[in-house]
Amino acid sequence: MEGVLAAAVPGYGPGMTDVQRGKGYTRDSRYITTRITADGRDGFPVESGRYRLVVSRACPWAHRAVIIRRLLGLEEALPMAVAGPTHDARSWTFDLDPGGRDPVLGIERLQEAYLARDPDYDRGITVPAIVDVPTGRVVTNDYAQITFDMMLEWTAHHRPGAPDLYPAALSPEIDAIGGEIYTDVNDGVYRTGFAKSQEAYGAAYERLFARLDRLSERLEHSRYLVGETITEADVRLFTSLVRFDAVYHGHFKCNRQKLAEMPVLWAYARDLFQTPGFGDTVDFDHIKQHFYLVHSHINPSGIVPDGPDPSGWLEPHGRAALGGRPFGDGTPPAPPSPAEAVPSLHVPSHS
Secondary structure (H helix, E strand, O other), X not given: XXXXXXXXXOOOOOOOEEEOOOOOEEEOOOOOOOOOEOOOOOOOEOOOOOEEEEEEOOOHHHHHHHHHXXXXXXOOOOOEEEEOOOEXXXXXXXXXXXXXXXXXXXXXXXXXXXXXXXXXXXXXXXXXXXXXXXXXXXXXXXXXHHHHHHHHOOHHHXXXXXXXXXXXXXXXXXXXXXXXXXXXXXXXXXXXXXXXXXXXXXXXXXXXXXXXXXXXXXXXXXOOOOOOOXXXXXXXXXXXXXXXXXHHXXXXXXXXXXXXXXXXXXXXXXXXXXXXXXXXXXXXXXXXXXXXXXXXXXXXXXXXXXXXXXHHHHOOOOHHHXXXXXXXXXXXXXXXXXXXXXXXXXXXOOO
């Protein structure tokens, strides 16, 4: 979902959000909605190794797909390409790979896969995106549906012991709280950071922290957001919380408090960070480079801060006393492969 933004936002290119002077912003949600399903009803059946999930570790929306893929054990069935942490007005690029090309797709820019799908494509060149390797064409960039289909359509390729991240009995509650998190937190930090008037900023700021306060109350006596195990809702919230102090607090002016100053949410976030599949997918350097370098209209100096010190993420969280079983009847995922490991803090095995 993170990607090349509207020209109204300096430092981005066409297609992702629209910011009007004196107002807030509206996210462009016109995604390519073709689905990859078990029955192939859209012409793209689930097939191990056929597709390539393109992400950036900087992007919170792509990060959600990375975590769910890890938790479910889809690494072999759905290989992953990692774009660099920054992009220009045209596209995300594969500058992390030798020669600046993705070794499987053979392209320098994700834009090439979008234009292969539609030569007249004029919307956001966004991640996450799934590319059909045989044709080199983007199948979908519908970030929300991508992760739900990983959970519900790719079940034949889930690892033994994969957790049920979307239990049918809890799905209405997961959907309800997930919608609140998306509107007020995931997207709320952007409404705050991209506001073009004091009024728009104040409204987004108040809505963001009101939701964080309610989530804190909910989590004070419950280890996870819904039920006794990790669900999709926890993944959705984590990707915003893990970026909060590093970028949202200062860069987006979400500065009533740092996450580290909100005791319940800070302990909850550390609990998840120390759970295999979460912290071992976090790259704080990529996160900071993206926000502080790409958002040149907010940070024209291009200076990327050295802090905050990430070591606090490994401090004891005390949340196990609330009960719950992170993976339910399942098991933790294996450590990431060397090819997908990120330079990060040592994340201990979850207890």
